[in-house]
Amino acid sequence: QQPVQSPQAVILREGEDAVINCSSSKALYSVHWYRQKHGEAPVFLMILLKGGEQKGHDKISASFNEKKQQSSLYLTASQLSYSGTYFCGTEPFMDSNYQLIWGAGTKLIIKP
Amino acid sequence: DSGVTQTPKHLITATGQRVTLRCSPRSGDLSVYWYQQSLDQGLQFLIQYYNGEERAKGNILERFSAQQFPDLHSELNLSSLELGDSALYFCASSATDGRGPGYTFGSGTRLTVV
Numbered sequence: 756q757q758p759v760q761s762p763q764a765v766i767l768r769e770g771e772d773a774v775i776n777c778s779s780s781k782a783l784y785s786v787h788w789y790r791q792k793h794g795e796a797p798v799f800l801m802i803l804l805k806g807g808e809q810k811g812h813d814k815i816s817a818s819f820n821e822k823k824q825q826s827s828l829y830l831t832a833s834q835l836s837y838s839g840t841y842f843c844g845t846e847p848f849m850d851s852n853y854q855l856i857w858g859a860g861t862k863l864i865i866k867p
Numbered sequence: 868d869s870g871v872t873q874t875p876k877h878l879i880t881a882t883g884q885r886v887t888l889r890c891s892p893r894s895g896d897l898s899v900y901w902y903q904q905s906l907d908q909g910l911q912f913l914i915q916y917y918n919g920e921e922r923a924k925g926n927i928l929e930r931f932s933a934q935q936f937p938d939l940h941s942e943l944n945l946s947s948l949e950l951g952d953s954a955l956y957f958c959a960s961s962a963t964d965g966r967g968p969g970y971t972f973g974s975g976t977r978l979t980v981v
Contacts, residue, residue: 795975
């Protein structure tokens with residue numbers, strides 16, 4: 756079952772912060788985060804492998820709450836280059852195919 | 868350059884025709900995944916190959932087929948094309964057949980069916 760991403764879209768001014776959430780109804784082994792700019796390929800940002808884990812990538816960080824089966828992506832002091840669509844991909848524990856199940860994406864627009 | 872090579876970048880063809888999309892995975896990666904992305908939509912998983920064998924199938928139409936060759940490159944064949952098949956087709960590769968590393972995507976093939 757597809758994870759739910761929220762919000763669907765967000766518009767920010769440069770320098771503002773944003774949080775994107777990804778919630779699953781299944782127990783998760785991991786959560787992946789990717790960013791896709793319009794017409795380009797998705798680019799891997801980070802993977803969170805266990806509950807409570809947090810990671811950072813420049814001013815982008817993420818956390819994984821295994822009790823809630825939810826991951827949040829934090830974009831701090833957003834830059835114009837952060838614009839794009841952010842997808843989470845989840846790996847449920849019980850799926851033997853180990854396929855990523857993708858969220859529908861969150862469109863992030865950063866204005867100067 | 869992500870290390871995953873997809874050709875061609877653009878393809879325009881007529882309804883009813885057949886096309887082949889090609890993907891060379893990043894060096895050392897054994898898994899290849901194929902995805903379809905329609906305009907401003909999410910990623911629809913089509914099929915995965917690992918070290919030459921089909922590993923998982925997603926929402927792949929019977930008109931579509933794929934294979935992975937001994938040199939690990941993969942081809943996606945789309946036949947009896949319909950207007951609705953127009954989309955971006957991405958392949959991605961990863962080192963394993965399952966859990967763990969992130970996927971590296973190719974730049975995609977934009978297919979337009981007219």
